[in-house]
Amino acid sequence: MILDTTFIISLFKQNADAFAKGNELVDSGTVQRLPSPVLYELEYGAEIGGDGAEKRAIGNLAQLYPIIEITERLARKAGRLCAAADSEAGGVDQAGIDNIDPLIAAVADDYDEPVLTRNATDFEKLGVAVVTY
DSSP: EEEHHHHHHHHHOOOOHHHHHHHHHHHOOOOOOHHHHHHHHHHHHHHHHHHHHHHHHHHHHHSSSSSOOOOOOHHHHHHHHHHHHHHTSSSTTOOOSSSHHHHHHHHHHHHHHHHHOHHHHHHHHHTTEEEEE
């Protein structure tokens, strides 16, 4: 299972649905993977408006989940996924997808695993499976 930023933020906010989904994944033995762009988004948010506890929680994520680095191959795959979504929507930037979600989607595509997110629409446009909570 590929974890999106929305899921991690929901865990930090002690969202009951996110915790239930996380427990379900642990109980079923599902490997949960954290793409490095998710760390970027979390770190940015913590630096802009987070406190020490939030920064420590982000620092602990690498102990909890395997971090998937974006390689050249994944970056190129992300570009192809985003271009396909934009082409489907009518042209450059027409799909309305940010620059991070295609990188996360490329990891999901590479591992053939769904993205766990509250932001299903963008990932569906990118052609990857999605699980919500």
